[in-house]
Each structure stands twice: as C-alpha cells, then as structure tokens.
Amino acid sequence: MKIEKISKNIGAYIYDFDLKEQLNPETAQRLRELVLEHEVIFLKNQSSLSPKQYLNLASQVYTPMHHPFISEKDPLVPGISPFQPHEGLSEITGIRHGRKNKGNLNEWHSDLNWLEQPSQTSILRALTLPKVGGDTLWASMSAAYDDLSEESKANLENLRAFHDFTQIYRGCFEGEKGSLERMQALFPRQAHKIALRHPLIDKKAIFVNRVSTTQIVGMSPEESRDILEPLFLLAKTPEYQVRYKWEVNDIAIWDNLLTQHYAVSDYWPEAREMERISIAGIDLNKAAV
C-alpha cells in the first residue's frame, strides 16, 4: 500500500490497496494505526464493493455498530431521514440527499459523540455523486488543541461538557408522540471532557461541537457559551482542515475523537448517496497505550 500525506495536520491518501481481498490481521492493524496517525484516511481507486463486502471489510478492521436509533431488530423509530438502514445489513446506514431532500449535514460535528461511549470511528463510501460539489471537509481537533496556549489548556483541563442528541434529532420525532422522551430516557445527555485524551493514542483533542454540545457541567448557559463558542470555531481554521473531493467507490475512514467533519451542501437538486458504517463506542476512561 502506498501512503501519501495530504497536509501537515490531517489526512492521507492510501493507494494500491485492494479491499476486495481478505485482509490479514497485520493489514487490519496497519489500517487502524493509519487512522489514528492521520486522523482521516482515503482509500482511493477502489472497485465497486457489494454492501456485504463493504461490511465485511469494516468487520475485519473494527466492530461495526447499529445507529442507536436505527436497528433492524428493534426499530425504535422508523428511520431518520436522510439516514436509512440498508435492508438486511442494518449496520450500513444509507445517507441520501437529492431533489426532495437537500443536504443538511453542513455543520461541523463528529458522529455519535452523545453516547456514553462515543463511536470511535466512521467509515463512509460514495455511491452516487453530483457532477460537481458534494465534498467533505475534516478538521484535526488534536491540532486545534495543540495550538492552544498553555494557559487555555490548563483552563480546559478539568472541564466537561454535555452532549445531547436532542439538538440534532428533535425534528425527526415530530408526530411521533412519546418517542423523543423515550429516546432521551434511553440515551440521556452525556458529560465528556472538553480536552479529551484519546484512549488509544497519546493525543488530546477538543471534543465539543455546536451540533450536539449544549453546556459545560457546573456552569450557566451564558458562562458555557463564552467558553464553548471560540472552541466551536476552531474547526473552521484552514490549517486544521483537509477537503476531500470524492470519486465513486472511494472510502474514507476517520477517528471521531480526533476530528470533526462537514459535508458541503452545494449540489442541490442533484443527488448524493453515501453509505456509512459506524464503529462501536470506546471507553473514554481507558488508559492511553
């Protein structure tokens, strides 16, 4: 496999790597290491994988999970547009936008960070792309943390913030009387450290975003906002970013604790169809190795 770093802080292209092949344990380990090192990697020039091959690939490297709200076995809610489970392989979540469903993921965030054990990694592949546009950006929140002053790092050291799915998904429960309360009981807001030490690598990252972070533990909303707002803006810094122009069948794998991402919504009314596999949550209290 050939690895080409894209920028100083984040991103690498991976070439000459046929995902149709069965991965050996060393290669799977290498892929996990590359994701932790580069924070997002792009597997390019892939031939078309069937959904089963795609899930098989993910399962050889990580432990895939169902989206907490979209389980085939226990459909807690019918499905959250634009997220739809793949029929028969519900660890694969289809993310489809088009004429009737304009792209709406254009805010910096990480995936499933409102769980007690946030999803460690996301895998995304491109199935249908607009003629132009539909890029995705990622930002290294570890680079953002590293660039903070020592004073700022010290101030953040013991702060925790609440992460709550309600902010993102409230609209999906309209008309589903009782469901929102039921889901809130199943997935109550979680307090995570703002300056989060990654359990698997010696890196710290800013782990708050405007989409799902609501308030700092022990502070008023106003005090919280004064601290959180400048942190939310860090992902917008070009030096921390990589912007990826997709080709059909490309696969991106990223670490949700080290990065945030942003899906550019500039292609309406054209269609853009992606498939995501979320990787099981990680115990944030585990010691770094």
Ligand SMILES: [Fe+2]
């Ligand atoms: Fe996302």
